[in-house]
Amino acid sequence: MDELTRDEPNLQIFPIIGMGGIGKTTLARSTFVNPYVVHFFEKRIWLRISQEYSIREILVGLLNDGKDQESNETLAELGERLYKSLCHQRYLIVMDDVWSTRASDDLKLFFPNNRNGSQVILTTRLSSVAVSLGSHNPYLVNFLDDAKSWNLLCQKVFAQEVCPHPELEEIENVNSLANLGSDDYCLKILSLSYNNLPIHLKPCFLYFGVFLEDHDIFVSELMKLWVVEGFIKPTTNKSLEEVAEDYLNDLIGRNLILVQTRRLNGKANICTIHGLLRDLCLREFEKEHFIHVPKVQYTSFSKVADDRCLGCCHATTLQVRNLTKVLSHVVSQSAALASLPVYCAYRNMTANLVRIRSAPVKYSDKEFLHPTRLRCLCVLSFTDLKFVSPSMIHVLWNLQILDLDAVGREIVLPYEIWEMPQLRNIRVYSAPLPDPRVSQDCTILENLQKLSFIKNLQFSEEILERIPNLKKLRICYVGDMEWSYYGFHMLACFLQLKSLYIYNVNFSLENITFPVSLKKLTLSSCKIPWEDMTILCSLLPNLEELELYENAFKGNEWNQVEGEFPRLKILLIFESDLLSWRLENIHFPILETLVLRRMHLLEEIPSGIGDIPTLQLIELRDCRDSVVNSAKRILEEQQSLGNESLQLDVL
DSSP, X not given: OHHHHSSOOSOEEEEEEOXXXXXXXXXXXXXXXXXXXXXXXXEEEEEEOOTTOOHHHHHHHHXXXXXXXXXXXXXXXXXXXXXXXXXXXXXXXXXXXXXXXXXXXXXXXXXXXXXXXXXXXXXXSOHHHHHHHOSSOOEXXXXXXXXXXXXXXXXXXXXXXXXXXXXXXXXXXXXXXHTOSTTOHHHHHHHHHHHXXXXXXXXXXXXXXXXXXXOOEEHHHHHHHHHHHXXXXXXXXXXXXXXXXXXXXXXXXXXXXXXXXXXXXXXXXXXXXXXXXXHHHHHHHHHHTOXXXXXXXXXXXOOOSSTTOOOOBOGGGGGOOSOOEXXXXXXXXXXXXXXXOOOBSSGGGGGGGGGXXXXXXXXXXXXXXXXXXXXXXXXXXXXXXXXXXXXXXXXXXXXXXXXXXXXXXXXXXXXXXXXXXXXXXXXXXXXXXXXXXXXXXXXOOTTOOEEEEEESOOOOHHHHHHOTTOOEEEEEOOSSOOGGGGOGGGGGGOTTOOEEEEESOOOOGGGXXXXXXXXXXXXXXXXXXXXXXXXXXXXXXXXXXXXXXXXXXXXXXXXXXXXXXXXXXXXXXXXXXXXXXEOOTTTSTTOOEEEEESOSSOOOOOGGGGGXXXXXXXXXXXXXXXXXXXXXXXXXXXXXXXXXXXXXXXX
């Protein structure tokens, strides 16, 4: 009400956004009928906009205080009459439940800007509509936390903030209560959001139903699964992973998916789905026959007494028809992973697994089924993982994600992974890549986008030729080999590489070249002299994120020079022996986020940081008091200059 009635003469559009059913209309209505607002505005009109709206019906409604009446006038005549009726009055118009920018665009011409404080409120589930139409910052209707929800309930029921009858505190599941009744009122409201989705987003949204209720969903894992399920439509200029990110942002913008945490670059890191929306997904599962969800959603593979068996699965999981992911917890050390079967502990039910598209593979004196439809294979083992050569892993010709973790034990990959052209993501914890020259197959892994936690990767022409489109690379080095042995001068040949992580190699920057495409660089335990930072900058003109962990650079002093990192937006330094740091605002001209963690020796943050006009956040974790105090001085100085955008986060 304060925003609506303050001394702002120009016509403004106030968007109220949030999930369907969260209370946007209730908030707008309570404001609309408030006596002060009623007194302030000479004319008030409430109009509900449907998904399939008629501009004629809207204009007639606006002219008749929201009532539907017959009219023979043309659209132009109706619009002109509305404009004139509003022209000399201070008016408030509420457009409730707007689903597209088109509805408001069609009407804005008829809303005169009288410069007398007239206002328009619109409620919408779509953030894109709010941003496109709103001339005022959107008001986001958020969820109440548990404490506020409980207090509200007690106030409404008992007229006090505590429950006088403790035996009443144990209540049923809220979702089940919300859906009681013959018409399932809540789900009907939410179904409008689902029905409004474009066809390519519907399977992506429904896929959230396979996750457990209240489950935190890592965005990187979700998008990988979308890709392997075939939900993502390829485009010319973007990878499937980039398109998947666009899809997720669209669902977030429609307030169907909730963001729990974000990365330093602002991208969603962990998301979740509201319980009622998950119920909607499950209901649509049944209607569309989209995915068969077994009662046991988690298939556990573990070592059994018979060492000839790689694992066992519960009989209830035999109903799964399109197996796309197998999670193995413990694998026998002597087992050939190439023969990994979907094996049922109930021998007489093994035949039922024929429903999985499979090929027979001999293992010991038994014949098991080999799931060739697998697209994602994740193995977590507490013993060594050594593939037997020659391996049959390439029989998994649909495999797109290979994720192996032996929890500190040895992993040996077979050379046959060079014969799997569908692979998009290989993540193996501290295992070397096999030499591609051993393979007789000359397949190029054109789809491979990510290669993570590879040990002692040696760059060679053969490696570069086989994975030309790599975009994300994470390498860890162990042993005493000279850094020159690994061929870092070949790095620039990865023309598509955007993100690079290097751990534990003491190299010289003078003989290294980086691809100009690189946007993010993470270095850990590399012990590069701080004075070589200038060299690094000259090699990375397009770098946007720089993360330095555990003495990535060594020395006590960092004196920056003009021109360093002209495009850097995020700088993170974690655990360094740095004492003194000197810079001016020209060194990081567009820096947005500075994060310092466990900087126990650093004396203070350079005051010039505060003069960077784009800086939005300084985050400090486990730093000296003098560092915290210097950050507070920077914040106070900026606030005194009218800069309210800078935030300080200290823990």
